[in-house]
Amino acid sequence: MVTAAQKAAIKDSWAGVDLQVAGNAFYNQLQANAPDAYAVFNLGSDSGKIAAQGLKVMTFIDGIVKGLDDMDGVKASIDTLGGRHTSYGAKKVHFGPAGPCLLAALAEVCGGKFTPAAKDGWTALYGLISDGICAHLS
Numbered sequence: 001m002v003t004a005a006q007k008a009a010i011k012d013s014w015a016g017v018d019l020q021v022a023g024n025a026f027y028n029q030l031q032a033n034a035p036d037a038y039a040v041f042n043l044g045s046d047s048g049k050i051a052a053q054g055l056k057v058m059t060f061i062d063g064i065v066k067g068l069d070d071m072d073g074v075k076a077s078i079d080t081l082g083g084r085h086t087s088y089g090a091k092k093v094h095f096g097p098a099g100p101c102l103l104a105a106l107a108e109v110c111g112g113k114f115t116p117a118a119k120d121g122w123t124a125l126y127g128l129i130s131d132g133i134c135a136h137l138s
């Protein structure tokens, strides 16, 4: 459940964020703090691959943020994404460690706009994404 106040805080913090910069920050966090999850992506230290994968994840998140006023649509697109993750080698166990990495990356790229309310909103949104993907995984 993402409340109206949380949605507003998420949108405020996300405005103007560079998707590529955010993607790089997320994969840097994963590499440093969630190595088991990072390994599943098979990126090694190839900066071109890291950038491409980071952009894919953040483009998806950008679509979710833009769709927050249509939660049925948001849940449907997370569900479809979750179905695709079954063929990627991702496991439920990877999603716990990935959450703090996403929040840390957002703290970096949103700067002063990453207020306590924004953190609260993003925590709820990550929960929704994670639960929706993990429903497909073992």
Ligand code: HEM
Pocket: 036, 037, 038, 040, 041, 053, 056, 057, 060, 061, 081, 084, 085, 088, 089, 090, 091, 094, 095, 098, 102, 129, 130
């Ligand atoms: C915020 C959470 C996540 C989001 C939004 C997300 C989103 C995406 C997107 C958009 C893609 C591109 C391909 C596609 O659209 O199907 C992708 C690929 C992938 N994801 Fe995720 N993902 C998340 C978390 C994870 C986690 C925790 C793992 C497991 C460690 C994982 C493993 C993978 C793998 C292995 C690929 C394929 C990469 C390749 O092309 O080789 N994802 N993800």
